[in-house]
Amino acid sequence: MSNTEVQQDIASDGYSIQGKSIGEAIKRQLETPFVTGTDVEWDRPFYVGDLAELRSQYLKWKARLPRIEPFFAIKSNPDPTAAKYLAALGVGFDCASQAEIEQVLDMGVDKDRxxxxxxxxxxxFLQYVAQQETPLMTFDSESELHKIKRIYPNAKLVIRILVDDKDSVIRLSRKSGVPLYEVEELLSLAKDLELNIVGVCFHVGSGCKNPNSYYDAVLRARQVFDQAKSFGFKMELLNVGGGFNESGITEGATFEKAAAVLGPAVDELFPSNDVRVIGEPGRYFVGSAYTLCLGIMGRRRAIIENEIDMDVIKKEKESNNYMYYINDGYFGSFGMMCLDPDRLNIKVLRKNGEYFYGKEINEDEKYPCTIWGTTCSSYDCVSKDTKLPVLNEGDWLYLSNAGAYSYVVASTFNGFDIPKIIYINSDKQ
Structure with missing residues (x-):
C-alpha cells in the first residue's frame, strides 16, 4: 500500500484531521467531541497520532543506520494505521505471536520482511508460520530446537544470545538469551537435528541508556557468528535488536548516540555485505508519534498516609497540594509507562478554558500532587510526585511521547474504555 493509499484509508475512519498540528487537533477534538451512535464522548481520554513523525523517524534511521533494515517491533504499538504507514515506507516487522504475524501478512508485507x-x-503458532512459509525465527534453548524440528524443520533460525543490559530501563536478559558458554552446546544440537541456523540476534534492553552496550553486544555476536561457521552453518543475518529511544528523549543514550556507536561497530565487526543486518526498533518509531490527552474528573486535598497529628492534617488542608483523578490510569495507558517515571512528563493542556499545549508554566505556580487513575483500585496511581498548578475538574493534561507500550497494554477493567486515536499528518510537504 502506498503512502497516498494509507492516507485515504485513514481519512475514511471519521477521526482523521489531516494537515493540522497536534495542538490544533487537540483543540478541535475538545471542542468537537467524538460521537459514537448516541454517545457523545466529550470527557474521554484520547490520543493524537502524527503520521509525519513516523516518516521523520524512518528517514532519520535510514540516514544514520543505512545498512541496518528496520523491523518495527509491532508489540510496542499495533495500531493498524501506524503499521500500514510503516509498511508503506518499506519497514519490516518483528512479531511475537500468530496474531501479530497475521496482522502483518494481511497488510501484504513480504515474508522476508x-x-x-x-x-x-x-x-x-509455529504450525501456522510453517503453513504460511514464514521461516525466519529466533530461539535460545534446546527445547525450542526440538519443537522446531518436530513442527517446522525448514525454518531459518537465529540464535538469541545474552548481552549486558544492566543500563536499560527494562532488562530482557532476565528472561531471554543464551549465555555464551552454552552456545556451543546449542549449535551442536542444531547440527545433529539438521536444522538451519542462519544468524545471531540480541537485545540490549528496552530504553537503553548506555550506547556502548551496542558495541559490546555486536562483539559478542561476532564471536557466536564465527562459532556457528565452524559448525558448518551458513551465517547470513545479524539482528541488532531494539532498545532505541524515541526522539523526545534528549538525555542518556539518544538514538543519535546509539547509532554513532552501533553503525561503526557493525561495519567494523561485520564488514562483509554478504551479511544482512536488521534491527527491531519499537518505541523509536511510535513513542514520539503519539500524544495522550487526559481530563481531570475530580480533585481533593492531599492526605498524609498514616498521619494522626491533627495539626499536621489541618496544615495540609490549607496547602495547595492536591490529589487529581483523571480519566485514564494504571490499568489503562499507564500500565507499562509507570515503569519508566522519566517519561511521565505530564503537563497542563487546558486550564480554565485556556490552552497551554507546547507552553511552559512558571515553576513558582506549581505544587506537588498525586495523580490517580480512573478505576476504583487503590493501585491505580499514575504518579506520586508530579508538580502542577492548581487545577479544577474539567481541566485537561497531556503527555507527549505516549505511543509506546501504552494503549496496547490497556485493559477495560472497571468498565472503562481504551482511549481512541485521532490521526494527523503535520508534514505540509
Missing amino acids: IIYTHPYKNPS
Missing part, C-alpha cells in the same frame, strides 16, 4: 522473535513459541 517478517521475523518471529519469540524464543518460546506456541506449537500451534
Whole structure:
C-alpha cells in the first residue's frame, strides 16, 4: 500500500484531521467531541497520532543506520494505521505471536520482511508460520530446537544470545538469551537435528541508556557468528535488536548516540555485505508519534498516609497540594509507562478554558500532587510526585511521547474504555 493509499484509508475512519498540528487537533477534538451512535464522548481520554513523525523517524534511521533494515517491533504499538504507514515506507516487522504475524501478512508485507522473535513459541503458532512459509525465527534453548524440528524443520533460525543490559530501563536478559558458554552446546544440537541456523540476534534492553552496550553486544555476536561457521552453518543475518529511544528523549543514550556507536561497530565487526543486518526498533518509531490527552474528573486535598497529628492534617488542608483523578490510569495507558517515571512528563493542556499545549508554566505556580487513575483500585496511581498548578475538574493534561507500550497494554477493567486515536499528518510537504 502506498503512502497516498494509507492516507485515504485513514481519512475514511471519521477521526482523521489531516494537515493540522497536534495542538490544533487537540483543540478541535475538545471542542468537537467524538460521537459514537448516541454517545457523545466529550470527557474521554484520547490520543493524537502524527503520521509525519513516523516518516521523520524512518528517514532519520535510514540516514544514520543505512545498512541496518528496520523491523518495527509491532508489540510496542499495533495500531493498524501506524503499521500500514510503516509498511508503506518499506519497514519490516518483528512479531511475537500468530496474531501479530497475521496482522502483518494481511497488510501484504513480504515474508522476508517478517521475523518471529519469540524464543518460546506456541506449537500451534509455529504450525501456522510453517503453513504460511514464514521461516525466519529466533530461539535460545534446546527445547525450542526440538519443537522446531518436530513442527517446522525448514525454518531459518537465529540464535538469541545474552548481552549486558544492566543500563536499560527494562532488562530482557532476565528472561531471554543464551549465555555464551552454552552456545556451543546449542549449535551442536542444531547440527545433529539438521536444522538451519542462519544468524545471531540480541537485545540490549528496552530504553537503553548506555550506547556502548551496542558495541559490546555486536562483539559478542561476532564471536557466536564465527562459532556457528565452524559448525558448518551458513551465517547470513545479524539482528541488532531494539532498545532505541524515541526522539523526545534528549538525555542518556539518544538514538543519535546509539547509532554513532552501533553503525561503526557493525561495519567494523561485520564488514562483509554478504551479511544482512536488521534491527527491531519499537518505541523509536511510535513513542514520539503519539500524544495522550487526559481530563481531570475530580480533585481533593492531599492526605498524609498514616498521619494522626491533627495539626499536621489541618496544615495540609490549607496547602495547595492536591490529589487529581483523571480519566485514564494504571490499568489503562499507564500500565507499562509507570515503569519508566522519566517519561511521565505530564503537563497542563487546558486550564480554565485556556490552552497551554507546547507552553511552559512558571515553576513558582506549581505544587506537588498525586495523580490517580480512573478505576476504583487503590493501585491505580499514575504518579506520586508530579508538580502542577492548581487545577479544577474539567481541566485537561497531556503527555507527549505516549505511543509506546501504552494503549496496547490497556485493559477495560472497571468498565472503562481504551482511549481512541485521532490521526494527523503535520508534514505540509
